[in-house]
Amino acid sequence: MKVNNVILQFTTKIVFFIIFFFAVHIFFAGHYTPGGGFVGGLVTASAIVLLLVAFDLKTVRSLLPINYIYMVAIGLLIALGTAAIAMFLDEPFFTHFFDYFYLPLFGKTSLHTAALFDFGVYLVVVGVTMTIIQTIGEDE
Amino acid sequence: MTILANILVIFFISVGLIFIAVTAIGLFRLPDLYTRAHAASKSSTLGVMCILLGVFLHFWLNEGHFNPGILLGILFLFITGPVGAHIMSRSSYLAGVKPWKGTVRDDLKEEFERMKKEQGIK
Numbered sequence: 001m002k003v004n005n006v007i008l009q010f011t012t013k014i015v016f017f018i019i020f021f022f023a024v025h026i027f028f029a030g031h032y033t034p035g036g037g038f039v040g041g042l043v044t045a046s047a048i049v050l051l052l053v054a055f056d057l058k059t060v061r062s063l064l065p066i067n068y069i070y071m072v073a074i075g076l077l078i079a080l081g082t083a084a085i086a087m088f089l090d091e092p093f094f095t096h097f098f099d100y101f102y103l104p105l106f107g108k109t110s111l112h113t114a115a116l117f118d119f120g121v122y123l124v125v126v127g128v129t130m131t132i133i134q135t136i137g138e139d140e
Numbered sequence: 141m142t143i144l145a146n147i148l149v150i151f152f153i154s155v156g157l158i159f160i161a162v163t164a165i166g167l168f169r170l171p172d173l174y175t176r177a178h179a180a181s182k183s184s185t186l187g188v189m190c191i192l193l194g195v196f197l198h199f200w201l202n203e204g205h206f207n208p209g210i211l212l213g214i215l216f217l218f219i220t221g222p223v224g225a226h227i228m229s230r231s232s233y234l235a236g237v238k239p240w241k242g243t244v245r246d247d248l249k250e251e252f253e254r255m256k257k258e259q260g261i262k
Binding site for chain 2: 002003007008011014015018022025
């Protein structure tokens with residue numbers, strides 16, 4: 001039965017951004033507090049699943065025209081690339097580097113290559129979760 | 141200052157606990173799904189919001205740690221709790237759950253019949 005879903009869709013439009021920015025916060029807070037790439041990726045995927053529940057598969061695909069399988073591949077490449085940087089600098093595989101930078105607006109910030117590795121994990125987790133859910137959802 | 145902060149914290153957390161206990165009693169005592177959804181959505185949302193506010197005030201006033209995540213959680217619960225209850229009770233109405241036999245008014249019924257006729261179901 002077709003029903004009018006105004007309340008759910010309007011709430012989703014607001015709540016999606018809350019969940020997504022919370023996921024970004026979890027991702028960047030992962031170095032010093034609980035969180036990180038895995039949890040951030042799962043929360044982002046859950047925000048997209050909320051969109052899938054409120055709207056349908058086709059609408060979400062036109063909203064976010066992402067091929068999630070490529071997303072997994074790019075994430076794996078980023079993770080492998082950050083691990084391989086050290087090999088070109090005469091250090092063992094997976095050696096991470098960090099330094100302090102003075103960014104405008106942020107002030108003194110420590111940037112760490114582990115964040116790039118975490119970003120790879122993030123992309124893989126979002127891609128795998130969304131691939132699984134979309135594949136199950138498509139089956140008629 | 142500490143006494144005032146502690147009074148606020150204890151007030152909010154105990155009010156939240158009372159509301160959650162009322163929710164549990166309502167879930168046992170009320171006769172059908174819709175009245176239970178009414179009890180469960182309203183009072184438990186308010187109860188959890190009060191407890192979160194108490195926790196927020198404790199960490200802010202006593203420990204000196206301002207945690208905006210808890211405020212975001214309060215906002216999130218305030219938005220999503222009632223919407224979840226709305227979706228659940230509407231889907232159970234569409235699935236054919238009958239209201240309690242003492243119900244005197246059912247405004248959704250006409251709309252439901254009209255919708256069924258429009259889409260040609262049954």
